Amino acid sequence: MAEFSDGFLPLIPPDRERTVQVLKSGLVVVDTNVLLDAYRYTQAARLELFSALKALGDRLWIPHQVALEFHRNRLNVIASHGDAYSEVAKAVAEFRKSYDAAAVQQLRKFINRVALNEDAAAELLETASSVGVALGKLTERINELQAAHGVSDRFLRSDPVLEELQTLFSGRVGEPLPPEEMEVARQEAEERVRTGRPPGFKDASKDDPCGDYLLWHQSLLEAKRRALPFILVTRDGKADWFLEIRGKSVGALPELVKEAFAFTGADFIALETKTFLIYAQSEFNAQVSVATLAQTDAIRSNAKRRKDAFVHFPPAAVDELKIVLERELEAHQRARETLRARIDFLRTVQRSETSESGSVGKEVETRDLHHEEMTLTNLEYATHTYAELLHVLSLPDHDHGSEVVAFPLLPSQIDMIRQVENSVGRKFIPRDPDFWRRKSAADLKDALRAGDMSLDKLSIFEMRTILRDAKMLPLGAVTGSWLRKQVLALLAAEESGGEPADSVPDAE
16 A cells, blocks of 8 residues: 555655655765855855865765866856956945046035135045044955955966865766767757746757756766665756755756656755855764855855846947947047046136136136036946946857856946947847847748848857757767858758758858
């Protein structure tokens, strides 16, 4: 006689007892984002994360895909971390400079104009100087925080985090799949992305949308080889890994648990980084502070905000937009220098005791000077925003083959691009934000024939989809130009009713 829940384990989120059992006896796989987050923690929190991972011993393991993604993205994470500190420090310094140049000087003129007594004037100037002192303290605090993180550009050449991870995962990294097996796995990954089957269908816009499935496939193989249940530790609580009930992650998707049981004969559990650290503290006596848990929450929230802000562009549109922005930046810089010269002239005239303008003339000069200073402030802001946007557009967060690039843009940056679009009469941001979404081979070919999509805007993924459906996709890597030629030949052959000519693939 069957028990009530026999066969339904995948539908039951794991309780503490089940989780602890797998954590203490099973394979523990760490996702790439957890390893890259080591650069985002403070030094103290990073040491606690590594200590918790060390407590797992030989059951700690990563697939080859995780190691590959880590090494591909490590330098960008280091560079972006340093940029975050340098950019805020620069913003504070620029604000302090403009404050000293404009507000304090204007305050002195006010004191002279209304003939304040010495005590009142001293009080105002002291209050004004306290703002400068506060900004100085703010800069010092920013520098202290950067020192606490301990990550800087020197890590690009001498990286203690990398050295620690090399030691921690020595002998604990899976082998890459053989080429033919890799091609079959990639085909399965692309099919899952297209049909919305987990894991990985949320990564359709990534440069390699197959990454999550390759991690999953390699982990299943290792768990089966060892005959062990396994846990995946990941920062992402995404819908293609986790079951969410009213916005709360309650465990791995039942489809994944069921697939793991069918493939390995054992259980599968997914844990977010914070949950793993809490279990490591209670079950392995790992030192995990409240501050580390708070940082883990903050890192996850920040990553989610970055993803929510992605804007996808065809590369040609980005190149054209950058040309327009560079032209606007140069024009603003010239206007700024011209305005600075005029402001210096007006200040010189105002200070001159021999001015023959008279009282009415002086009022006009003061009013003109104030107007020019306000205009300069606006110009400074616009110039800084143009430069910042150009910097962001030079470093895409990810691309999709060679046909689509994605950037995490702020609302103010999107607004600026809209303003530029209006001024030049050209659309840079695609009207359809999901223009890069995957379609079936038949849909793609229909869109090409109807003129709704041009061949030069087809992504690598989409071209591979068309050729795979026609059984024209060879094993191994090929270039985008070869794929494009083959799609063109296929469409021409289908139009004429013939067969496309054979072609030797170009090596990537």
